[in-house]
Each structure stands twice: as C-alpha cells, then as structure tokens.
Amino acid sequence: MSKAGTGAARPHPVRPVKSVHVNETRHHHMPDTAVPMTRSQRSRMPLHRLLPMGVFLLMVGCASPPAPQRPAVSNIPPLTAEQSNSITIHALGLVGTPYRYGGNTPEGGFDCSGLIGYVYRSSLGQVPPRTVARMASFGRPVAMSEIRSGDLVIFGNSTPSHAGIYVGDGRFVHAPSTGGEVRLDRLDGVYWSRQPTQARRP
Numbered sequence: 667m668s669k670a671g672t673g674a675a676r677p678h679p680v681r682p683v684k685s686v687h688v689n690e691t692r693h694h695h696m697p698d699t700a701v702p703m704t705r706s707q708r709s710r711m712p713l714h715r716l717l718p719m720g721v722f723l724l725m726v727g728c729a730s731p732p733a734p735q736r737p738a739v740s741n742i743p744p745l746t747a748e749q750s751n752s753i754t755i756h757a758l759g760l761v762g763t764p765y766r767y768g769g770n771t772p773e774g775g776f777d778c779s780g781l782i783g784y785v786y787r788s789s790l791g792q793v794p795p796r797t798v799a800r801m802a803s804f805g806r807p808v809a810m811s812e813i814r815s816g817d818l819v820i821f822g823n824s825t826p827s828h829a830g831i832y833v834g835d836g837r838f839v840h841a842p843s844t845g846g847e848v849r850l851d852r853l854d855g856v857y858w859s860r861q862p863t864q865a866r867r868p
Contacts, residue, residue: 765846777841816868
C-alpha cells in the first residue's frame with residue numbers, strides 16, 4: 667500500500683488571516699463625501715455656538731442692579747410754604763359758608779369740589795377738576811404720613827365720593843352735604859377715620 671493509503675490524513679495548513687479592524691477604521695477615517703446640510707441646519711449652527719455666550723450675558727444682566735425708576739412727572743410745580751399757608755387761610759376763612767349742590771362761590775354756596783376749586787383758584791391760580799372722581803388724578807400722590815397744609819384729602823375707594831383741603835393738625839376743611847355748610851373736621855374723627863383716604867399735592 668502506498669503511504670497515502672496507510673497513514674493518517676494530514677490537516678491542510680491554515681493560512682493566517684489578517685485581522686481587519688472595521689470599527690477602528692470607521693471611527694478614525696470619515697468618508698470624504700458627507701451628507702450635505704440643509705439651509706435650515708446651516709442657519710441654526712451659529713445660534714447653537716452663540717448660545718453659551720448668550721446665557722452668560724443674560725446671567726450678567728440679571729446680576730446687575732435694576733435701573734432706578736423715574737418718579738411720575740407732573741406738569742404742576744409742588745406747593746411752596748407760602749402757597750400752603752395761602753390755601754390754609756382761604757379754606758379756614760370759608761368755614762360756615764352754606765352748602766349748595768353745584769355751588770362754587772362764597773355768595774352762592776359751595777359743594778365739596780366747588781369749595782376746592784375756589785380756594786385753589788384764588789390761592790394758586792390753578793383750576794382743579796370739577797368732579798371729585800377726577801381729582802383723584804390731580805397733582806401728585808402723597809403718603810398720609812407726609813401730608814401737609816394745602817394738600818387735598820380724598821375719601822372713597824376706587825371711585826372717590828368726597829374731598830376736602832388739609833389745613834394742618836389732623837384737620838381738614840370741606841363742604842359735606844349733610845352738614846349744611848362748610849366745616850372744619852378731623853381726619854381721626856369717628857366717621858372720617860373709617861373711610862379710605864388718600865392725599866394729593868397740587
């Protein structure tokens with residue numbers, strides 16, 4: 667018998683196979699032809715790059731102190747001490763004048779807004795609004811803790827119903843319809859202390 671018939675079959679030699687690093691090749695070498703970007707994608711890229719800077723500027727803006735608010739400007743100059751005294755004297759001189767609805771003179775009588783209009787016109791040359799509701803926007807608002815002679819005192823909530831002239835020492839001159847004449851009353855009185863009150867300075 668031949669050697670091929672008697673001996674065991676030898677295995678065929680295996681050729682070494684070169685390892686191919688597919689993942690590494692794909693990871694390190696990008697293809698030369700990339701997918702073209704759309705116009706909307708190109709327009710969004712600068713925004714994404716500028717976003718961190720925008721956030722930083724926003725934080726800096728929020729950290730800075732707020733700009734000071736300017737007080738409301740009125741075209742009416744504030745009262746001087748002489749004007750305040752003049753208003754007080756005129757108002758006190760009208761105490762006892764009869765009340766008359768729609769009246770605005772000492773001879774014809776006063777209602778509350780007519781009294782205020784007459785005193786301010788005589789003392790300052792100013793003509794305040796004829797109705798109490800419109801007087802709520804006349805001049806400048808004043809805290810009740812800072813009220814002084816010559817200021818207006820206005821009573822009521824959103825729609826004021828009565829007004830008078832502050833003359834100092836917690837007192838005010840007004841023309842109530844129930845009293846029948848111009849009166850001098852106190853803000854801390856039983857009735858008036860319970861009413862919503864605001865002050866305004868012409």
